[in-house]
Amino acid sequence: MAMIEVRDLRKVYKDIVALDGVTFEVEKGEIFGLLGPNGAGKSTTIRILTTLTLPTSGSARVAGYDVVKHPMEVRRKIGLVAEKVILYDRLTAWENLMFFARLHDVPDKEARSRIEEGLKMVDMWEWRNVRVQKFSTGMKQRVNIVRSIIHRPEVLFLDEPTLGLDPQTTRRIREFVKELNERGTTIVLTTHLMNEAELLCDRVGIIDKGCIVALDTTAKLKRMIKSSGVEIVALEIPNGSWQALEELKRMPHISKVVMVDQDEVHVHMDGIEDAVTYLVNAVQKLGLKIRTIKSLEPTLEDVFIELTGHSIRNGVK
Amino acid sequence: MNIAFNDLKYFFRNRVAVFAMILMPLFMMLMTGYIFPKLQSTGDIKMAFVCYDEAFERFIKDKVKDVIILESIDDAKEWLLRKEIKAVVVIPEGFLKGLLRGENVVLKVIPNPNDPQSSMAVSHSIAGFAFPLSKSRGKVSMKLINPDGSDFKYYDFMAPGIIAMVAIMSVVNGLAAAITRERERGTLDGLLVTPTPASAVIVGKMSAQIFRSLIQSSLILLLAIFLFHISLQGSIFMVYIMLIIGVFSFMGFGIIITSSLSDQESAQMLMGAFTFPMMFLSGVFFPISQMPAFMQKIAKVFPLTYLADALRKIMVLGVSMKSVINDMLILVAFALVMTGIAIPVFAKATKT
Numbered sequence: 251m252a253m254i255e256v257r258d259l260r261k262v263y264k265d266i267v268a269l270d271g272v273t274f275e276v277e278k279g280e281i282f283g284l285l286g287p288n289g290a291g292k293s294t295t296i297r298i299l300t301t302l303t304l305p306t307s308g309s310a311r312v313a314g315y316d317v318v319k320h321p322m323e324v325r326r327k328i329g330l331v332a333e334k335v336i337l338y339d340r341l342t343a344w345e346n347l348m349f350f351a352r353l354h355d356v357p358d359k360e361a362r363s364r365i366e367e368g369l370k371m372v373d374m375w376e377w378r379n380v381r382v383q384k385f386s387t388g389m390k391q392r393v394n395i396v397r398s399i400i401h402r403p404e405v406l407f408l409d410e411p412t413l414g415l416d417p418q419t420t421r422r423i424r425e426f427v428k429e430l431n432e433r434g435t436t437i438v439l440t441t442h443l444m445n446e447a448e449l450l451c452d453r454v455g456i457i458d459k460g461c462i463v464a465l466d467t468t469a470k471l472k473r474m475i476k477s478s479g480v481e482i483v484a485l486e487i488p489n490g491s492w493q494a495l496e497e498l499k500r501m502p503h504i505s506k507v508v509m510v511d512q513d514e515v516h517v518h519m520d521g522i523e524d525a526v527t528y529l530v531n532a533v534q535k536l537g538l539k540i541r542t543i544k545s546l547e548p549t550l551e552d553v554f555i556e557l558t559g560h561s562i563r564n565g566v567k
Numbered sequence: 568m569n570i571a572f573n574d575l576k577y578f579f580r581n582r583v584a585v586f587a588m589i590l591m592p593l594f595m596m597l598m599t600g601y602i603f604p605k606l607q608s609t610g611d612i613k614m615a616f617v618c619y620d621e622a623f624e625r626f627i628k629d630k631v632k633d634v635i636i637l638e639s640i641d642d643a644k645e646w647l648l649r650k651e652i653k654a655v656v657v658i659p660e661g662f663l664k665g666l667l668r669g670e671n672v673v674l675k676v677i678p679n680p681n682d683p684q685s686s687m688a689v690s691h692s693i694a695g696f697a698f699p700l701s702k703s704r705g706k707v708s709m710k711l712i713n714p715d716g717s718d719f720k721y722y723d724f725m726a727p728g729i730i731a732m733v734a735i736m737s738v739v740n741g742l743a744a745a746i747t748r749e750r751e752r753g754t755l756d757g758l759l760v761t762p763t764p765a766s767a768v769i770v771g772k773m774s775a776q777i778f779r780s781l782i783q784s785s786l787i788l789l790l791a792i793f794l795f796h797i798s799l800q801g802s803i804f805m806v807y808i809m810l811i812i813g814v815f816s817f818m819g820f821g822i823i824i825t826s827s828l829s830d831q832e833s834a835q836m837l838m839g840a841f842t843f844p845m846m847f848l849s850g851v852f853f854p855i856s857q858m859p860a861f862m863q864k865i866a867k868v869f870p871l872t873y874l875a876d877a878l879r880k881i882m883v884l885g886v887s888m889k890s891v892i893n894d895m896l897i898l899v900a901f902a903l904v905m906t907g908i909a910i911p912v913f914a915k916a917t918k919t
């Protein structure tokens with residue numbers, strides 16, 4: 251039986267459709283990622299699965315329990331690292347963890363040993379008696395994760411757990427998530443970072459505008475692009491050649507032209523044998539100068555662009 | 568300039584805020600307009616006598632048909648509680664004789680703590696009534712007292728009301744702020760993903776606020792006793808019981824407002840639009856009995872009215888539980904209904 255079953259979930263806020271029929275399953279022991287741009291509906295999905303929000307329609311089961319009909323049972327099985335750090339900043343790390351352990355009915359003695367183990371694991375043991383308000387964002391997030399697993403949940407939900415953290419803390423948190431998973435915790439995390447999804451997740455659901463547009467292992471998602479005959483070529487050109495790019499878009503075999511930087515574009519082509527040669531010819535016809543050109547292995551980003559028609563960062567075509 | 572304009576625009580886009588802004592001054596005007604003129608009118612004020620002067624008793628019974636003569640001060644307390652009379656006039660022994668001889672005599676008046684202003688009017692009417700009796704220049708002077716004989720001060724009327732008001736207001740605002748803060752910081756979600764029911768979250772928050780408010784009320788009480796020497800006739804224990812019930816009666820209201828309005832500014836404004844009239848209509852500053860009839864009716868919907876009334880009876884008249892049981896039951900009913908509505912409203916609001 252799947253650990254999480256989501257069926258045709260819809261959530262409408264007044265006139266905003268946040269989720270428009272989301273369906274997926276997460277197996278026990280998996281790290282599942284929801285990848286999508288801002289406003290895609292990642293947090294909304296997490297909030298429904300953690301019983302914090304009611305769906306407008308559709309159903310969701312977590313650890314065998316329906317989130318609407320049996321929220322209490324679901325809550326006993328899950329842990330949550332939300333977008334905002336769930337800690338009281340005038341309490342110390344220790345007081346916070348003790349408070350949440352008690353809310354989960356963890357016996358005090360057991361709680362003490364779990365807190366010690368957890369804080370040592372994230373290197374925050376020396377800071378246990380310091381108020382949370384004195385911590386940096388990264389330190390808070392480390393304690394926050396210890397809090398989320400204080401009751402040893404079967405499923406841990408993490409909503410953009412590395413957002414706004416420095417690279418070092420980001421790396422540590424990813425390692426920690428992997429370690430938890432190896433010990434048997436099923437993990438659902440959201441991110442808008444391609445590499446995070448690639449690094450961490452067994453399977454990734456790509457979500458955009460409230461819909462899951464693709465769902466598979468990262469390797470398969472990338473292979474999917476290749477087998478559909480799409481070639482991606484990176485092109486470095488001088489600044490300010492917008493006009494020419496517009497024309498490039500209209501040429502045969504070229505499906506998408508995506509600006510990835512000031513002077514770099516990714517060109518998606520299909521139905522063509524030698525993509526690089528074709529592109530060089532095409533660009534020369536337009537009188538554009540090329541600094542560099544190279545064929546790319548598709549990344550998740552390209553998968554996203556191919557599927558949604560826009561970039562994950564800002565939705566620019 | 569730009570900033571000012573932007574601020575105003577920001578403010579006016581909030582409909583609740585604008586509503587409150589217009590409502591409040593209007594209200595102030597109405598209140599002062601209606602109540603102050605009333606203060607000067609003597610009107611028809613009911614009073615009773617406790618007579619230690621038989622001559623006067625005979626005299627007054629003869630003069631006034633349905634005069635109320637009471638047996639003792641304890642009797643007087645009962646009558647004051649029932650609010651049928653505005654004041655009890657204590658006639659000392661030898662009062663009439665003294666008056667006839669042209670001596671200066673002192674009348675003691677126990678005002679109804681709910682309406683000390685009226686007792687002033689009582690004094691005047693007694694003076695006018697007694698004047699023809701004094702053949703020479705004998706003077707009748709008045710002294711306002713508490714049932715135990717100590718001096719009654721206007722502050723004795725105010726203090727219980729103010730304590731009631733501060734307790735209720737601070738708890739409602741404190742609770743609303745605590746919930747809003749937790750919601751904005753995200754810790755409320757943290758509580759709600761644990762197997763803690765929303766009702767337990769609410770009850771926990773309420774208890775914390777009640778505790779805080781009791782500390783605060785104690786400070787005010789101490790201040791009032793030691794700095795302003797207010798009288799505290801009744802038991803302090805009763806005062807606390809009433810405060811707890813009173814505060815509980817209104818807390819649910821705060822939760823309902825904060826839960827149903829997600830925007831903090833609107834919530835505060837709406838709360839203000841309700842609590843502000845409550846302050847003036849609940850008899851904390853102005854006696855309810857002096858208000859026009861429709862305002863008296865409005866006063867009945869505010870729990871503060873009952874809490875202030877009960878505290879006044881306990882603190883000034885020193886009555887027992889029995890005499891405030893009505894106020895108490897009404898407050899308990901308020902508490903149950905409000906909390907009963909608040910818990911599901913809160914639970915629902917947290918799920919959107």
Ligand SMILES: Nc1ncnc2c1ncn2[C@@H]1O[C@H](COP(=O)(O)OP(=O)(O)O)[C@@H](O)[C@H]1O
Pocket residue numbers: 263266267268286287288289290291292293294295919
């Ligand atoms: N409480 C809410 N009220 C109204 N709209 C909301 C609310 N929460 C989210 N939304 C809207 O739903 C959509 C999805 O939001 P969200 O799930 O937070 O996206 P993500 O986490 O992927 O960035 C957005 O358009 C957002 O504006």
Ligand SMILES: [Mg+2]
Pocket residue numbers: 289292293294333409410
């Ligand atoms: Mg989000």
